[in-house]
Amino acid sequence: MKIPFFTILDRYLVKELIGPFVFGVAAFSCILAGSSVLFYLIGDAIKYGIPIWAVVQLFVYKLPNIIVFAFPMSMLLATIIAFGRLSSDLEIMALRAGGVGFARLIVPVVCVGFFVSILTIWFNESVVPRSSHSAEILIKVFTEKNEPHIKQNINFTEYDKYKLPLRIINVQEVDRDLLKHITVAEYETGKLARVVTSETGKWLKDGGWEFYQGVMHCFSVDNPRKVLVIEFKKELIDIQVNPLDFTKRTKNVEEMTSKELLQSIHNQKKLGQDPIQDIMKFHMKFSIPFASLIFSLLGASVGLRPYRSSSALGLGISLVVILIYYVLLSIGMGLGMGHVLPPLVATWIPNCVVGLAALYLLKRIAYQ
Numbered sequence: 001m002k003i004p005f006f007t008i009l010d011r012y013l014v015k016e017l018i019g020p021f022v023f024g025v026a027a028f029s030c031i032l033a034g035s036s037v038l039f040y041l042i043g044d045a046i047k048y049g050i051p052i053w054a055v056v057q058l059f060v061y062k063l064p065n066i067i068v069f070a071f072p073m074s075m076l077l078a079t080i081i082a083f084g085r086l087s088s089d090l091e092i093m094a095l096r097a098g099g100v101g102f103a104r105l106i107v108p109v110v111c112v113g114f115f116v117s118i119l120t121i122w123f124n125e126s127v128v129p130r131s132s133h134s135a136e137i138l139i140k141v142f143t144e145k146n147e148p149h150i151k152q153n154i155n156f157t158e159y160d161k162y163k164l165p166l167r168i169i170n171v172q173e174v175d176r177d178l179l180k181h182i183t184v185a186e187y188e189t190g191k192l193a194r195v196v197t198s199e200t201g202k203w204l205k206d207g208g209w210e211f212y213q214g215v216m217h218c219f220s221v222d223n224p225r226k227v228l229v230i231e232f233k234k235e236l237i238d239i240q241v242n243p244l245d246f247t248k249r250t251k252n253v254e255e256m257t258s259k260e261l262l263q264s265i266h267n268q269k270k271l272g273q274d275p276i277q278d279i280m281k282f283h284m285k286f287s288i289p290f291a292s293l294i295f296s297l298l299g300a301s302v303g304l305r306p307y308r309s310s311s312a313l314g315l316g317i318s319l320v321v322i323l324i325y326y327v328l329l330s331i332g333m334g335l336g337m338g339h340v341l342p343p344l345v346a347t348w349i350p351n352c353v354v355g356l357a358a359l360y361l362l363k364r365i366a367y368q
Contacts, residue, residue: 009100010108016082017112024074024318029066037062048142061135064127065254071120072291075113077318079299083109087304102365106300113296120289125257132254158241159272164190167239177202182211184237194218196237203242211235241270253281261285276343280336283347291325294355301361325350 037059045055086092095105154171165187172181179201186194198214214235218228253261261282268275302317328350336346
């Protein structure tokens with residue numbers, strides 16, 4: 001019997017998933033918010049004297065990041081409850097007796113799981129960075145009221161692809177967009193080649209630094225005693241690192257889109273730093289959302305087991321599965337942070353293990 005897609009059956013199964021999914025988002029968001037966000041907010045409110053209205057506003061700003069983690073959990077709960085009810089009420093048996101194949105029953109669930117995964121990625125890229133940034137700006141109003149505009153002693157080292165120093169840069173003072181008392185030591189294959197000092201300078205939006213009223217000392221590689229001294233009124237040097245970035249508050253991962261996080265990783269590599277932690281978090285921006293798709297398969301396989309369905313039982317099973325998932329994620333994170341496994345592999349280990357378990361259970365049920 002040929003069953004077309006997007007039929008009454010599909011609409012019926014999707015409708016069965018919506019109620020438990022919304023319930024799951026609310027339940028898991030409350031659990032996560034109460035155990036993490038609310039605890040720290042109350043502590044900050046007491047410490048910095050944050051008023052109640054600001055605490056409520058901060059809580060709302062923090063919620064989107066919690067909801068991202070609640071989406072996959074809710075997808076698992078929804079499929080367990082929905083298929084558990086259909087199975088216990090013998091509706092699954094009736095559908096299969098009417099010629100509806102087991103694979104056909106899974107199709108709308110997979111579609112919903114994939115949709116929730118894409119929705120989570122969009123939510124994580126559009127809503128979470130803005131709300132997290134708003135939360136950080138608001139809390140800075142109470143924690144850093146007298147922050148000065150002038151920054152002093154900005155130092156950083158730029159490395160080449162062989163991990164040898166390319167430039168060592170010191171800016172004694174940054175007053176808004178104006179750089180003062182700049183010293184740049186440039187190296188070639190690890191040997192000192194030039195030293196540039198200037199009174200002032202600025203970062204050009206098109207890239208590079210512009211120096212004013214300075215002196216350049218050029219050293220000969222063949223004859224270290226030979227020094228060429230060049231005085232200049234204006235000089236442009238192709239330094240692609242923006243010094244103003246070092247005067248700004250560093251965004252945390254929740255405030256960054258995946259594109260911004262990639263740029264941060266690139267900057268860390270240029271400065272000779274190990275960005276493995278941010279690389280892991282970059283891959284988690286995609287692996288955790290796609291857990292919704294994996295959990296939809298697992299939830300369907302668990303829900304089709306013959307037991308009496310209830311929200312409490314479904315929630316309990318979901319919590320056990322989620323605990324196992326995050327234990328696997330922690331193991332993968334440890335292996336990735338230790339450079340034992342590539343970050344991509346390490347962050348997708350839980351999805352692969354849970355996905356294989358779901359396919360195994362589905363296969364067993366299909367042949368029962």
